[in-house]
Structure formats: structure tokens, C-alpha cells
Amino acid sequence: MKRTTSFVLSGLVLISALTAQAQNTQWKLLTDKITTPWAEKVDPKAPLPEYPRPQMVRGNWQNLNGLWNYAIIGKAEAEPKAYQGKILVPFAVESAISGVGKTVGKDSLLWYKTSITINKNLTGKRTLLHFGAVDWRTEVFVNGKSVGTHEGGFDPFSFDITTALKGSGHQEIKLSVWDPTDDGPQPRGKQVKKPNGIWYTPVTGIWQTVWLEAVGNTYIASTKQTPDIDAKTLTVSANITGAQAGDQLKISAWDGSNKVAEKTINTGETATLNITDQKLWSPESPFLYDLQVAVIRGGKPVDEVKSYFAMRKISRGADANGIQRMLLNNKFVFQYGPLDQGWWPDGLYTPPTEEALKFDVDELKKMGFNMIRKHIKVEPARYYTYCDKVGMLLWQDMPSGDLGNRWENRPGVLDKGTEQNRTAESEGYYRKEWDAIMNTLHNFPCIVVWTPFNEAWGQFKTVEITEWTMKKDPSRLVNSASGGNYFDTGDMVDLHNYPQPAMPRPEIFGKTKLVVLGEFGGLGWTVPDHTWVIKRTWGYQTFKNGDELFARYATFTDRLQELIKLGLSAAVYTQTTDVEGEVNGFLTYDRKVFKMPVAELFKVHKKLYDPSLVK
Structure with a gap:
């Protein structure tokens, strides 16, 4: 019997091993292009196993x-x-x-x-x-x-x-x-x-x-939570599928194991929770409260989800010279970060692993950035949650489409420029998806700016779309058209200027709008063996090594300090990593080479947040 059992167990082990081997041989990482260090860590039996919706957990x-x-x-x-x-x-x-x-x-x-x-x-x-x-x-x-x-x-x-x-x-x-x-x-x-x-x-x-x-037959389909640090409140509502007469919502906010607020309301209503001794969220102190939302029937929960929120405010207000400044929790904080396209040489839109997803954010924090402009792409929910946890501000672009109109970038004048004459079908796709994106991302406190259009790419009905965006979410700022075409709408005027820093004229725009530098830089260095293509790589200005690159970059941060004094509220450098043919990243596309020293970047960036730059 013992020998028979041994043979059976050996057979089972062999079958299990052969099954696992068969699964692996059905999949093979393609290596004709560069790959990141995480590509080899992808488990074909369980890729990206993490819970995908951290803002509403069951x-x-x-x-x-x-x-x-x-x-x-x-x-x-x-x-x-x-x-x-x-x-x-x-x-x-x-x-x-x-x-x-x-x-x-x-x-x-x-x-x-x-x-x-x-x-x-x-x-x-x-x-x-x-x-x-x-x-x-x-x-x-x-x-x-x-x-x-x-x-x-x-x-x-x-x-x-x-x-x-x-x-x-x-x-x-x-x-x-x-x-x-x-x-x-x-x-x-x-x-x-x-x-x-x-x-x-x-x-x-x-x-x-x-x-x-x-x-169950009755369940929470979505929640919406919006903080107000001035009133010291959090408003919470929920969409309920299959609600019955008499059902209620029980909502509670937690600081660790300490319950800080609770409210029970009828389904379909909005709760207002008083967060009296509030801990404010910021890049330096990204405190998150836990949130529990339950459907109650006959005194018992029939569905419950767990979430989180932050008490933070993004707004604008005039400085001592009457120039509009971008405020975080009612204080001016210069926002500086990279244009971040969120592309991967091996996964394209999809980071290979959770470790890879976190890597870019972690390294940008180490470089001294407090903001990321998420450019023409939406990330998986876990990315935004990670930015919430570590304290990274985000500007969220709407992905463009249906291009064709001319870009008339004249930063000295607010002009009508040109707009795309989109078909009803094209306009419908844009409106439907922008609405869905804003709904999906509303609860992430890291997002502080919505950007409906970029550089006139498919730009249409600019004033209408901008005002709709502002009305839909008055808790955030709206950058109507990053880089133009310019219309007198939204919260800011955004200039794109390559390679050196520049800004919209504060004496013209600064009394009524924030002045920001939505893109600049693009300094390029092609690192051998770490590029997507061998030929046709490019940057707005190219260098032969990292020392030359950093020396030029440091002159840009010196110039930014002068622009901040004049009224600049934020700036975006192009870009986090190289992307395909572009070689203007802080890192190579495969994330294996840092083109500039991280510690030195932190030092030059720290100067940009000096409060004495603004009187």
C-alpha cells in the first residue's frame, strides 16, 4: 500500500508539473523590442492578481x-x-x-x-x-x-x-x-x-x-464622496440597484479604528458627515480616512462596501499683487511634475505588475515632484489609489480623438482660434466617455485638475464643454485647453513652450486666470540598447550624455524660480520616460537607466517650493 500511494503521489506531482509547464509553453514573452525589468516577473497563471477596484471593495x-x-x-x-x-x-x-x-x-x-x-x-x-x-x-x-x-x-x-x-x-x-x-x-x-x-x-x-x-438582489452600484474642508464636511451618496421601500444607507467615516462620523439616510438622499477634527491631505501628509457604506433593511445590512476619502481642497485665489494662484488647502503650493503618458514597452497601456505600476510614482516622488500630468490616457484604478496613498497630485487629461483642426497657439491673446466641426456621432462618443471617466475617477483625492482638451486635438465647443465640466465637478479646477486654442473659459491659461520655460503674460491673464506652463522641456538623450527604435529617435534638443543633459535642465529650474515670482502657478516637464521614438524622459522607456541623478533633481526641485518666492 505504501509503495502504491507513493506512485500515485508521484504521478499527481508529475501531472501537476506537466500542466504548469503546458500553461507556460502556451505563452511566451515577445522579446523583439526592449522590455522592463518586470516583464520577466509576469506570472501567466495569475497576471495582475490584485483587487482591481480599491475605492469600492467587496x-x-x-x-x-x-x-x-x-x-x-x-x-x-x-x-x-x-x-x-x-x-x-x-x-x-x-x-x-x-x-x-x-x-x-x-x-x-x-x-x-x-x-x-x-x-x-x-x-x-x-x-x-x-x-x-x-x-x-x-x-x-x-x-x-x-x-x-x-x-x-x-x-x-x-x-x-x-x-x-x-x-x-x-x-x-x-x-x-x-x-x-x-x-x-x-x-x-x-x-x-x-x-x-x-x-x-x-x-x-x-x-x-x-x-x-x-x-445580492440589492447592492451598491457606485458611491460619490466629496470633501469640503471649509465646512469640515464630507458629502456621500450612492446608487443602489434593487432598492426596496424603507431601505436606508448607513455611512461611517473612520480614522483607523476610531469612528469619526456616522449618518443614516434614506436611499436616494445625500449624507453630510461632519469631520470636525480633520486631518488634511497633502503631498507631505497624504492622510486617508476609511469609509464604510451599507444598505440597511430591517435593521440589518443587505450589502456593504469599503472605501476611503481625503479631506483636501483645490482652488484658486489672488496673491498680494492680485495675481491668481493655485491653492491647496487654501495655501499656495507650486505644482510641478512631468508629463506622464503611462506607456510601457512590453505592456503598452498596461503596467506588467503592481510593482511596475508603483515604480514610476515612487521614483518621481524621490526626484522631488509633487504633481503628475496624466497625459491623454486613463490609468487603472489602483494607480490613482497609489497616488492617493503616497501624496501625488494629478492633472487628468481626457484622451483625445477625431483630430484635424489647426493649432493656433498665440499666448498673448485670448482668441477663438479654430474648433473641430465634429459629427454628432463623434461628439457623442466624446461626451459619453468624458462623463464616464469623470464619474469613475471622482472619488480619488489625488486628482485636482480636469483637462478636456490638449493642443486643439479634436477641440470643439470649448466653452460649452469646459463649463459643463466645471458644473459637473465644482470641487476641482478645469484646464480648458492645455496649450490652446485659447478661449475665455475655465480656471487657467496654459502655455506649451519648448524647450525652455515660459509663461502666459500675467499682466494680461493673471488677474482672472491661473497662468501655467502645461508643457516644456523635452530634452533628449538616446541611450544605446535602451531605445524602442534604432533610428528616428528625437527630443526637442538632444544631448550626448547625462551630465550635459542635467546641466541644461538645471538652467530650466533656475528660470522657473523667476517665473514663479512673476505669477506662475504650475509647470509640467516633458516627460517621465522615453516613449517609443521619443527620447526625452527622465528614464529610458524600459525604466533601466536614469538619465539624470535623482538626488540632484530633488535638490533643484526643492527650491521651487520655497514660500519666499511669492510675497
Whole structure:
């Protein structure tokens, strides 16, 4: 018996080892381009296993990331006759980590298929299928039944798939995705079908975590929390699916184990919590309160989620000279940070691992930055939560699309410039996704500025869109059109000037608007063996080594100190890392080489926050 048992155990171990080996051989990291240090750490059996929605946490969930089947077929075909191989979800099909590295285009569809078994703790309840982001038009099928469609590449969505599930056993999930990239009018950011210069590789299909969640017939679909440090309050509301008459919301705020406020209201109402002895959030002290929201019926909770919030205020006000200044918690804080595109040579839109996601933010903090301009891209929710935790201010761009109009950048005059004459379809896509993005990101305190347009890229109905944005979220500032075309709307006038720092004229604009430098710098250095392309790399000014690069950069920070005295409230340097053909980052695209010394950067940046610069 003992020998038989030994043989059985050995056989099981061998089978397990062969299964794991088979899974690994189905996926291989593509290495024809540079990769980051984290690419080799990606586990194809459990990529990005972390909980994907940290602003609204429930316990019953199941991560569906991993190896799925894929096929690329003609747009006119109904369904794949056969699948072509394995793709590692949630990495875009064009990326190296996906294991595929193929383009799709407007004339083709990308199909996914997987078979899952739902965890026992999720059965017997309503089942929600969540997608962090899929670019662009998605239709989802469960066991052959269409459960819904979604258009948008940057916002999360979900479907209640309860009625499509079989009673037990394997469940089949299939997706059909169409993404026209720059052949369509939808928001797409920097993606183009023929990458070059400042335009990058397409991102098609699933690029954020896919997951299941178990809920009851009544559940919290979303929450909205907004702080007011002057009134010492937090307002909280929630959207409830399946609410019944008499249901209530119980909301409580916590400082560790200490309950600081609690309120019970009827569903559909807004609660106001008094946060009397408030701890303010800032880059130096990023304090976060915990928040609990529960639906109460008959004195008992029928659903509960955990969240967090911060007491912080972003606003503007005049200094002693009558010049508008950007205020954080009612005090002027010069905001300085890089243009950050959030691209990865191996994952494209998707950081390879959680460690990689945190790396850029951590290194920028070490360099002495207190702000990031998130440029033409939306990040996974965990990125914003990490910025909340470490104290990094964020300016959030709306991803552009439907380009075509001329850029008339005349910083001395507020002029009408030109606007794109968008079709109703194009305008509808923009409005729908901008609304969804703002809803999704509202609860992250790190975000202090919304930017609807960049450099006239698809810019249309500027005043209307800006005023709509300001009305939708009066708790943040709005940078109407970063870099122009300029209209007399929003909270600031934003100049782009390369390579040296400059600013909009404060004597013209500063009495009514913040004056900011939305982009400058772009100093380039091509580091051999760490570039995406061998030829056609570029920066706005190129250097041969890091010493020359830093010497020039230091003159820019000296100039910024003079501009701050004159009225400059914020500045954005291009950029965090090299991106594809661009070689103007603080780091190389693979994150393996720091082009300038971090400690020296911290020293020159620290001078920019000296309160004595502003009388």
C-alpha cells in the first residue's frame, strides 16, 4: 500500500508539473523590442492578481486574468471558425506581454474565448462580470448568449450575467472587439495605425483586469464622496440597484479604528458627515480616512462596501499683487511634475505588475515632484489609489480623438482660434466617455485638475464643454485647453513652450486666470540598447550624455524660480520616460537607466517650493 500511494503521489506531482509547464509553453514573452525589468516577473497563471477596484471593495470576487483563446478575423465574419492561439489577459493583443504582438485594424475583429468555473463562494447570488477597460467596441457573450455591449476604451463597465449562467460546471465567456484606432472618431489618445514621432502603437482589446463579483438582489452600484474642508464636511451618496421601500444607507467615516462620523439616510438622499477634527491631505501628509457604506433593511445590512476619502481642497485665489494662484488647502503650493503618458514597452497601456505600476510614482516622488500630468490616457484604478496613498497630485487629461483642426497657439491673446466641426456621432462618443471617466475617477483625492482638451486635438465647443465640466465637478479646477486654442473659459491659461520655460503674460491673464506652463522641456538623450527604435529617435534638443543633459535642465529650474515670482502657478516637464521614438524622459522607456541623478533633481526641485518666492 505504501509503495502504491507513493506512485500515485508521484504521478499527481508529475501531472501537476506537466500542466504548469503546458500553461507556460502556451505563452511566451515577445522579446523583439526592449522590455522592463518586470516583464520577466509576469506570472501567466495569475497576471495582475490584485483587487482591481480599491475605492469600492467587496470580499466576494474572482480574478479572470490569465490565458484566453484569441482569433483575429474579418469584420464581416460572424464568428471564428477556430481560435489561433493563446493571449495573456489583460494585455493588449499588440503588446509583448500578451504573447501575440499582432495588429488588428478597422477591417478586423478581435475575438476572445475562455472557459471558467465560478468559485463556490460566488454561487447562489447575482453575478457581475467586470471589465476594467477594453478598447474599443465590445460585445460580451456568456454561454452563447449576448449579455451586453459597450463603447469606450478608457472606462470600466460590467454586466449582470446571472441569467446566462448554467447551473454548474464550466461557463464559456466570449468577447468580440472592434477598434478602428485613428480610422475612427472615438477617443483614442496617442494611438495610430502607423506609429511615428509622438504617436504610438495601437492598443486593441482587453487592457485592464477582468473579474467576477457576487452581489445580492440589492447592492451598491457606485458611491460619490466629496470633501469640503471649509465646512469640515464630507458629502456621500450612492446608487443602489434593487432598492426596496424603507431601505436606508448607513455611512461611517473612520480614522483607523476610531469612528469619526456616522449618518443614516434614506436611499436616494445625500449624507453630510461632519469631520470636525480633520486631518488634511497633502503631498507631505497624504492622510486617508476609511469609509464604510451599507444598505440597511430591517435593521440589518443587505450589502456593504469599503472605501476611503481625503479631506483636501483645490482652488484658486489672488496673491498680494492680485495675481491668481493655485491653492491647496487654501495655501499656495507650486505644482510641478512631468508629463506622464503611462506607456510601457512590453505592456503598452498596461503596467506588467503592481510593482511596475508603483515604480514610476515612487521614483518621481524621490526626484522631488509633487504633481503628475496624466497625459491623454486613463490609468487603472489602483494607480490613482497609489497616488492617493503616497501624496501625488494629478492633472487628468481626457484622451483625445477625431483630430484635424489647426493649432493656433498665440499666448498673448485670448482668441477663438479654430474648433473641430465634429459629427454628432463623434461628439457623442466624446461626451459619453468624458462623463464616464469623470464619474469613475471622482472619488480619488489625488486628482485636482480636469483637462478636456490638449493642443486643439479634436477641440470643439470649448466653452460649452469646459463649463459643463466645471458644473459637473465644482470641487476641482478645469484646464480648458492645455496649450490652446485659447478661449475665455475655465480656471487657467496654459502655455506649451519648448524647450525652455515660459509663461502666459500675467499682466494680461493673471488677474482672472491661473497662468501655467502645461508643457516644456523635452530634452533628449538616446541611450544605446535602451531605445524602442534604432533610428528616428528625437527630443526637442538632444544631448550626448547625462551630465550635459542635467546641466541644461538645471538652467530650466533656475528660470522657473523667476517665473514663479512673476505669477506662475504650475509647470509640467516633458516627460517621465522615453516613449517609443521619443527620447526625452527622465528614464529610458524600459525604466533601466536614469538619465539624470535623482538626488540632484530633488535638490533643484526643492527650491521651487520655497514660500519666499511669492510675497
